[in-house]
Amino acid sequence: MSTTPADTAVEIGRSIGVSVPRREDRRLLQGQGEFADDVWMHRQGYAHFVRSPHAHARIVSVDTRRALALDGVYAALTGEEVKELCESPFFQIAPEPAAKIAEYPLAVDKVRYHGDAVAVVLAETRELARDAAGLVDVEYELLPVVVDGVAAAEADAPLLHEQVGTNVAWHxxxxxxxxxxxxxxxxxxxxxxxxxxxxxxSTPLECNAAVVHWDPGTDTVQVKSNNQMPMFASMVIGPTLGVASNRLLFASQDIGGAFGNKIGSYPQIAALALLSRKAGRPAKWTEYRTEHMLSCxxxxxxxxxxxxxxxxxxxxxxGFKTRAFDDAGAYLHYEPxxxxxxxxxxxxxxxxxxxxxxxxxxxxxxxxxxxxxxxxxxxxxxxxxxxxxxxxxxxxxxxxxxxxxxxxxxxxxxxxxxxxxxxxxxxxxxxxxxxxxxxxxxxxxxxxxxxxxxxxxxxxxxxxxxxxxxxxxxxQARIINPELPFSGNGEAAYVKLDLYGEVNVNLGTTPQGQSHETTAAQVVGDVLGMGPEQVHVTAGFNQQQNTYVAFSGTYASQFAVTGLGAAKGAAEKLRAEIIEVAAFALEADAEDIELADGMCSVRGDQERAIPFIGVANLIYANNAALPTELRERISLNCRHVYVPPFEVxxxxxxxxxxxxxxxxxxxxxxxxxxxxxxxxxxxxxxxxxxxxxxxxxxxxxxxxxxxxxxxxxxxxxxxxxxxxxxxxxxxxxxxxxxxxxxxxxxxxxxxxxxxxxxxxxxxxxxxxxxxxxxxxxxxxxxxxxxxxxxxxxxxxxxxxxxxxxxxxxxxxxxxxxxxxxxxxxxxxxxx
Amino acid sequence: MLLESVAYARPDTVAEALQLLAENEDAAPLAGGQSLINVLKHRVASLELLVDISRLEELRGIAAAPDGGLEIGACVTYDELDHSPEVRSAQPMLADVAGHIEDQQIRDAGTIGGNCCLSDPTNNLPPLLVALGATMVIASSGGPREVAASDFFHGYFATAVGEGELLTSVRVPPLAAGASAGYSTVAVGADSKAIARAAALVRANGTIEEARVVLACVSPIPARHAGMEEALRGRAAEPAAVAAAAERIGADLEPLGDAHGSAEYRRAMARVVARRAVCQAIGNGGPQHG
Amino acid sequence: MVEAGNVQAIEFTVNGERREATVASRQLLVHFLRDSLGMKGTHIGCDTGSCGACSVIVDGRLVKSCMMLAPQADGCEIETIEGIAKDGELTAVQRAFHEEHGLQCGYCTPGLVMAATFLLRRNPQPSEDEIRRAVRGNICRCTGYVNIIRSIERAARNGAEEAA
The missing domain is CATH 3.30.365.10 (Aldehyde oxidase/xanthine dehydrogenase, molybdopterin binding domain)
Known part of the structure; x- marks a missing residue:
């Protein structure tokens, strides 16, 4: 075995600044990662979107009968039907008049770009879903096209969204x-x-994917996907689907690159939710590369x-003066x-x-x-x-x-x-x-x-x-639209001491290669006097077990500040709780307790010590031995939200x-x-x-x-x-x-x-x-x-x-x- | 992407393969599959039957004659061409060009026969085989027939191989004394989709005695450029003369422009790669891969 | 001769284990591995055979399993990422990727481990240019290839040390 440069011994509690080896690698190197297409659900069907070959056309008709006649096809949805099923179009960030854009999970009345989704089918196998999609008959009436972002602003340019009255989304x-x-x-x-x-x-190597299950038993929508900003997706599609955010449950483990691009899968996720409800089955979709290039x-x-x-x-x-024309394409996704x-x-x-x-x-x-x-x-x-x-x-x-x-x-x-x-x-x-x-x-x-x-x-x-x-x-969103109820930023983390004294970290983030398991372990380990290898960071994000704020996710170069700020804050809270329990158990002053290598000891007297398992035992399983005030206040489960000091x-x-x-x-x-x-x-x-x-x-x-x-x-x-x-x-x-x-x-x-x-x-x-x-x-x-x-x-x-x-x-x-x-x-x- | 429903058969002999191809109107031979499977995945074409010929021993060999002539089975892969001592020795440029086709995975599967039978104008081997004066051996129920490489390519995705026929081998004659090959590409990225290609075979002894210059990607099929060949004959084997001869390439080309290169650029690049291929052949330039 | 059919019975060996299956003739090998055998370590990154995420070794050749049909695997020996480490012991290639931070999101990684394994079996001491050419068919969007090249160079050194 050769030695690794990164294997150089890390002094306990001082791993920040050291290139410690990644915690994620072992599973990924053996093909043991869990990416979105690796998720399977019982009775799932495979979804395939029917996409427009035209850049701008009126949808005269969509006929799914031939597709549904195929043996093994479970269901199909069209834009018209989706419009009926949705409570509202997607929320728009833009102010008037672009706020009038009515975007649904599938195109309604018109297609507006090459690749716009007009229908989706669900079938027993991937192959069959593709066959069925090919049997959906769509009649189009072609409309004039505008592909130049500057020309689109001109008064005589073909209009994409007639009700808006202009192609200018924001000025x-x-x-x-x-x-x-x-x-x-x-x-x-x-x-x-x-x-x-x-x-x-950036065309992440893994395309978008999701398995969405509208569970009739609990009336929850489970979304196992690789969406990188699930809370944003939730806020956009929740009102459209009429589903409360506590029943729209996102989860992901490994994500094969995203680079911002995977913020954009929410329309498909919404369509899959409706398809799942209609078919009474989980709907699994894995975007094809061609589909990704056309529409992601x-x-x-x-x-x-x-x-x-x-x-x-x-x-x-x-200084300088300029006129900028930004071409947002056919719909406003995260724009303007x-x-x-x-x-x-x-x-x-x-x-x-x-x-x-x-x-x-x-x-x-x-x-x-x-x-x-x-x-x-x-x-x-x-x-x-x-x-x-x-x-x-x-x-x-x-x-x-x-x-x-x-x-x-x-x-x-x-x-x-x-x-x-x-x-x-x-x-x-x-x-x-x-x-x-x-x-x-x-x-x-x-x-x-x-x-x-x-x-x-x-x-x-x-x-x-x-x-x-x-x-x-x-x-800054309010500079675009003063009515928007957004400001500031933040991220949440949850650090706990588990039953046998293990330190566990849950993050609000959805990493895609940024090594959050490794760096969070470094930061938390340093706070608790442990090596990063002694800290377990839960892989991935699960809305039902992780903590989060509306800004949670992984995007926009911020984890080292917000995510690790949250992890550090939560670890500090846990450290204080551990010390308090240890001080009680060791009959010492809290100021005299030191943490090292999973042990709490009294400064200057290494014989007076209690391991983390002992501290955990007192809180989880042996609490009658504790004073009431202590056992009611301390949980060893600590949440922290890091909030940067911003003003509106x-x-x-x-x-x-x-x-x-x-x-x-x-x-x-x-x-x-x-x-x-x-x-x-x-x-x-x-x-x-x-x-x-x-x-x-x-x-x-x-x-x-x-x-x-x-x-x-x-x-x-x-x-x-x-x-x-x-x-x-x-x-x-x-x-x-x-x-x-x-x-x-x-x-x-x-x-x-x-x-x-x-x-x-x-x-x-x-x-x-x-x-x-x-x-x-x-x-x-x-x-x-x-x-x-x-x-x-x-x-x-x-x-x-x-x-x-x-x-x-x-x-x-x-x-x-x-x-x-x-x-x-x-x-x-x-x- | 997923294929439409299709049947698969794997014959044990060329005779069986020919029979399957003859009996089924919508059948096609499947060799390395590096283009055909893409075509089927994208449902650009549809077939009833794929006849897997990739394991036919009759199509897998490389035979070298004492004079340096090669007979290469149609299902010999690019990687095998690249690593064959016989090909390296007799036709180093063929080995070299095969070794720069896309990537290792494609080289491990793609075959010389498939590269030719697809007749995609951007493919690597066709211009070189035309320059080298190769002969294509085609089997049919009526027996084998031979077609010169220069007559083999008929147009976009069309060759001399008729329905129910199969390309079985490519014969490459030995290099004449004093002859050497050159090859040059302008591509989108390294070892990738070509914008212009040229292959050259030049016999020279201080003076150019004979030159074949074959251009690709600028017309539906690889084509010799008679004007440049004529301008080279009898000239000094040096870069200035080659450059002057390459100026003969011009308005006579009518390449199609696409997202990877306009017609004007392709025409200009045809001139550049032709010059470079000839210069390489006469020993005045290194290998030219793009 | 394997007679024409839309469904084929196949026998093959995957990571040393002999298996039999009935497959649709049109099924891609990668979907057979992932959907039918549940071996999800082999990934899919494109639909044109361009990205190499689905690379496996078949009869000693490095192939993209999205460019091969399942019935073509009949009689073949297939090696996938799941069979590379033996008894949980990472190979020199896998260790080197870990040591040199040769992976980030990990999606392209199984294909790259297969490509690097293939290369070093054939050429245990490759030059940088030979390494770059060997992974030309494996797209990585995270690492810029810098640490991938370093990983394979290190794997060659690791391998040489192990062999010594």
Whole structure:
């Protein structure tokens, strides 16, 4: 047996900060995990959704008779029937008029995107369910299609939801500082015509799945699924189904990746509940990959028009003005929260003071968007990083120096942004220096200069500076809709000493690879003076046994703060109870009791000791020996809810502290571009992470690796595109080229730790990564382009687009950018 | 995704397989299945009967003649081509190209026969087999017949193999003295779906005596480019001459654009891969996989 | 000859155990393993044979069990993730994935363990490039492959030590 680096002895009670080995691995490595499709129920049927081949069409008729005639088919449901069975359409976050959107678990009257569900069938086997779905006859009457998020806002665009009267789901102007003053007083104004952040998603390897059983005996709805935000799902579908939340019972164990995408399975879960009730059987559904690509949800696509940036001679960037169009697809799933969530990082890593964003979210005949790793912030951070690089490129600044000049500086923290967010800590210039050293920046800069034209190759050096904002203040939803009853955040945990003195932890979270069993054991073990291996953390989430709050789940880079904050709080309560019982049993003062290795002993007298089993025995089975007051008060079952210190933001000014922590990731890379083909080869890649105090550095590094590869995949390979008829072009892994081990580079990592002053362990949420690779790759391609070439204006750069870019100058293509001196600009304005 | 109902049979001999195929109108041979099973899963086509030929010993062998000629059974897998000492020695480029088809799992199942009979224009082996001057041996109830690789591919998903027939082997002639093969791909990602491919066979002795240049992904079938071949003949075997000859590739190509590459890009890439394949063949470039 | 039929009787060995079954001809091997044999360690991540989550070893070949029909397994020896560890003792490959944090959500992991096991049987001391090519057909969305590559490198070292 070889030794593991992670096996290095952990001092009892001091495991935080140590890369202890993962608790989850043993079952997962042997195929003993329990994922959603692994769950079986007695008498279950298999569900198969019938999905629209058209992007926009009136449903003339749905006929399930041929399907139901097939032997072994249990039931079928259509949109019309579902509408009758539902108490109401799904709750909408959006204010009027988009609040009028009437979405049901299946499409009613119309289909609005390629993949919209029109019916669902339940049958004895998977194969039969598919056969039956193929026998459902649907007659469609085609309608005109809109697939462009900007064009959708125009008055004559085809309407998706007639009762709303517009395709604009939300519009608002975010105006902080005085951008008009900045543009008037700037030495240079850089004008960027069009920037487009493309659609992609993290496509977790496990698709959505659920077994839903509407149990007539108890009138409960059991939902065994891999939904990653069950309380949100419960709040949305409970009223629609007319089921109280204490009878809508979610559970999951292992989840095969989610990345935000698995927030979006609630319409299917609601349909399965109705199907189960109708058939009198559990309804089991496992999404096919094609189905996932068509309908699970895509990341937000955003277009920025007429961006104007105010820059001073010395490189100080005062701010910018832009018009953003976010394409939400056909229905609002979690949207339009994305329309405010970006403003957590309104000025990115920079001291920008004047910002003006005219933001429109539109509905189009495309798959609805759903949160995707870096949700809504990465689009905006990409915009800011494009601005930085384009300004550097156009005005001749060194991209490194320009960043350092404008970064929030180490002594600025806590730093308040123009919209009232507070950046807690960090050292961006140092992180950048480390990243540049890792990629051997100076060597490659020299190599780039040596490499003359005619070699057929170009070198580019890129930087991506991002913030990973974690622990949302849900009060920001009120900036979207002041009527919403949401604010703050929180997470719950439950720690108990069990019958024989075992320590057990239950969490409110639904981890998907984030190693919560391991890190919670570290935190609780440290509080109770035990090694993490002595703490058992219940795998998965079960609404009937775990504790939770409405925010529970695993999303948005917050577990290290909220989840572990809750676990720590609950463990501290348990520690106090254990000490109190031990003090009684040992006839000592509570202050003199020490906990170590499952024993309570009196300081200075190791002979006076009682093990945890003894303490448990007194409470659970031997309580007549205890004073009444003690036995009535102490249960050794401790719940704690961690609540971050938030206030409700100001909806009018669109200001407030929207996020508790700001981890940073500074990425740097070197690429070589083949001018013949546009092929981009990554020669060096480095990521420097600062997420404050790291509970388990190796787990943090793993998250950095993963976010990096997904970002590189999105930058170079992965894109969801629709043709003019609204047909998705990449509906499988055959066409959607998920990055492989041959495409992905080796990734160098480093870290610095700037503890957060605002959190229980000094930790910050992390994991999403802010899309840094998209910024860095675009930055590197930009760096390889000449003065006459067009700017990098799209976040997706497959070989063909890069090939077009490197030849754009010689072809005289429009560059998409202009620089005006302020004097000239105002003269034009007057003429 | 799940297949429609279909019958399965596994004959013990090629004769039995031919009989099953002849007797059943909607029957198809199942070899590695790496494309056919996908087609059936997605219910793009429907069949009554799958005739599993993957274990037929008659189709599983690689025979090498003393002169370097190869006869490769239709059900030899990509992985077997990659690891066959005979193929490595006689036709290293064939082994190399087979070893870069997608991934290990596909290489362990996919067969040379299946790769050709599918006639998907993005497939790896067809342009190379045309360049190498291979002969396809087809069995039918009337006995075997031979078709040159250059005549084998008829269009998208259509080949010279008729109903009730079976491709049984691929004969690859030995490389002539002074001849060498080259191969180049522009693909979406490494070892993945191709945007343009070219295979070349060049006989040169300082000067290019003869060159075959076969382009793929830019037309329904792999096709030799007579203009470039002609422009190469008699020229110095060096990159500048090859590049000049590749300029002959142009408006004569009418590739289809799709989500992976526009027609314009594919045309331009055809020029690049043709140049690179020829340069590789004459020893002026490394292996070109994309 | 196995006569044509929509249902086939098959005999096979799975993880060393000889079994018999009657299967629908159209059933995919992966569904046979999961739904009929209850061996749920083999996962499904796509419907195009692109992701490798369902990788198993059949007669010494690494195959995607979603690209093979159940009747094709007749007479074959199948190895799945459930049979890799013997008596609960993790193999060098499994230990290395644990030691190098080569898994996060664990969904792709069984397929990757099979791919790595296949590689190291054939090539006990692979280069980094050989490792990357060996797992090209296994998509992982969590790790960026960095620690997967390190895990397999470590497994090769573990294996070499065990063999020594």
């Amino acid at each position: 608002g102007v975010f105006d902080w500082g005085d951008v008009d003053w900045a543009l008037e007083n700037a030495d240079h104004v850089v004008e960027i015509d069009h920037l487009h952040f493309h659609r992609f998603s 949800g895509h990341g937000n696509e955003r277009t920025f028009l007429d961006t104007r940036v105010a820059v001073m001679k010395d490189g100080t960037i005062l 929260l994305g329309a405010v969530i970006w403003s957590q990082v309104s000025c990115g890593c920079y001291r920008l003071k004047h910002l003006h964003v005219d933001y429109t979210e539109t509905l189009t005949n495309k798959c609805p968007t759903i949160p995707n790793r870096g949700y809504s912030r990465l689009q905006h951070l990409w915009l800011i990083e494009r601005i930085i690089d384009i300004v550097a490129h156009e005005l001749g600044f060194d991209p490194v120096e320009l960043r350092k000049r404008n970064y929030v500086q180490p002594d600025d923290y806590p730093y308040e942004t123009p919209n009232g967010c507070v950046y807690d800590s960090g050292d961006l210039p140092r992180s950048l220096d480390i990243a540049l050293e890792l990629i051997d920046h100076d060597k490659w800069r020299a190599r780039q200069r040596e490499l003359g034209r005619g070699s057929g190759k170009r070198i580019g050096i890129g930087i991506g500076s991002t913030l990973d904002s974690g622990t949302n203040n849900f009060g 933001p100001d909806p009018d000014k669109k200001r407030g502290n929207l996020t508790l922590t700001y981890a940073s990731q500074i990425h740097a890379c070197v690429v070589e571009i083949d001018e013949d083909t546009g092929h981009v080869e990554i020669l060096e890649y480095a990521a420097v992470d600062d997420c404050g105090k790291r509970i388990n550095p190796r787990i943090v590094e793993g998250q950095v690796h993963g976010a990096t590869a997904l970002g590189i995949g999105a930058a170079l390979y992965e894109s969801f595109e629709y043709d003019g008829d609204g047909q998705l072009q990449q509906a499988s892994f055959y066409d959607y080229h998920a990055i492989t081990a041959l495409d992905a580079p080796d990734i160098k990592t480093a870290d610095i730790e700037s503890p957060s002053p605002f959190t229980p362990n000094g930790a910050k949420g992390m994991g999403e990564g802010g899309g840094a690779p998209l910024h860095a790759i675009c930055s590197a391609i930009q760096d390889a382009l000449g003065d006459q070439d067009a700017i990098v204006s799209d976040s997706h750069n497959p070989w063909e687009r890069v090939w077009w870019l490197v030849h754009s100058g010689e072809r005289g293509e429009p560059r998409g950018v202009r620089v005006s001196a302020q004097a000239a600009a105002s003269a034009e304005g007057e003429s």
